[in-house]
Amino acid sequence: MPRPKAFDEDQALDAAMRTFWANGYEATSTEDLCRATGLGRSSIYNTFTSKHELFKRALVRYTELTTTGQLTLLDDETRPAKDRLRDLFDAVIEGEVENRRGERGIGCLTVNTTVELAGRDHEAAELLARDQQRRLDAFEAVIRTGQRDGDITSATPPAELARFLTAVIAGMRVAGQGGADIPTLKAIASTAMGAL
């Protein structure tokens, strides 16, 4: 029987994900990935095939972790719609608090990848589109509920409000990477909530 791997695959994937997240795809070398994961080249190529394949898996893992967490908040039908949206913004800000390098945020891997790769990496673009659709659908459902129940007074179509909120969140991520502090991000979120 085969010799078992001496490392945990998911743990290695997390380390790779974090490296791509912090430095981007192009600026991350395979040696960076070796250092971050603690693995040798052979182990990496043996289990993940190529840098690009590893990146795709890291991206999928990121979206699974974050989007699933966000959908859990958004789909909680025991709470009023507007509260759920507020919870989501709080979670986004909480994430920004946790993921800082110096005085700046490291952003969000999906936003970073959209900016860096979506225009020339068809596979990454497709993964991102799928993830985005999941989030848009969840937003739309919450907003629809909120409008029905009256805690969202804006008459703008749910799909448009959903697009608006995802754009604001992306903008907050960029602002964080540009050096905006946490109170500033909270103010942006609060203003966005005011639009509902």
Add this chain to the structure above:
Amino acid sequence: MPRPKAFDEDQALDAAMRTFWANGYEATSTEDLCRATGLGRSSIYNTFTSKHELFKRALVRYTELTTTGQLTLLDDETRPAKDRLRDLFDAVIEGEVENRRGERGIGCLTVNTTVELAGRDHEAAELLARDQQRRLDAFEAVIRTGQRDGDITSATPPAELARFLTAVIAGMRVAGQGGADIPTLKAIASTAMGAL
């Protein structure tokens, strides 16, 4: 007396700027820059010193062109504040219409650079911070005027509204790069304007 350059420096800078804009800093090779500008390596290094120096000049040029254009709209005191903000959003969307590659936008060089480089390129980060401050100041002044004149009813502090609007614009850029079409971008802008 010296032999004159056989090319227009600003024209070459524009071509380089556009290449960095469309592909990012890391993904742009010096050979890409030669092809885009039509120059040989020697000419490029002779006039721009290095890839990084050329990038900084391209970034400065980009901010000069776009931010100056935006400030012209925002500072036009002959028009009501809210109209000026609407004009700005229209201009942003107009820019997105013009700068598309296939079905996606190529974003905004300042947003792209914030995402790709701000965290590890101190010089780029400083250029971006200066440019952002100019825009924030202009936004703040318009908003203050609008609140005084009554066409902006939100009581949120001008500085916070300014941050909100720049975040929304960054988010629109990201959305465009993610494949959002023009009507979608218009809906986002219109919702943002509703928050005022």
Add this chain to the structure above:
DNA sequence: CCTGTTTTGTATTGATCTGTCCAAAATTAG
């Protein structure tokens, strides 16, 4: 037309990049 200066094209450097190769080490089943 010549002289001095700069630009420009080409070849090249040395570093770094992704990915492969191969043999040694490690592990389990029998």
Add this chain to the structure above:
DNA sequence: CTAATTTTGGACAGATCAATACAAAACAGG
């Protein structure tokens, strides 16, 4: 303990990277 299989480390291959060297071409002033 042996055989079969996989992982692992380190060296290596080939391509590409940013940047330089250098000589020839191009130009302006006298």
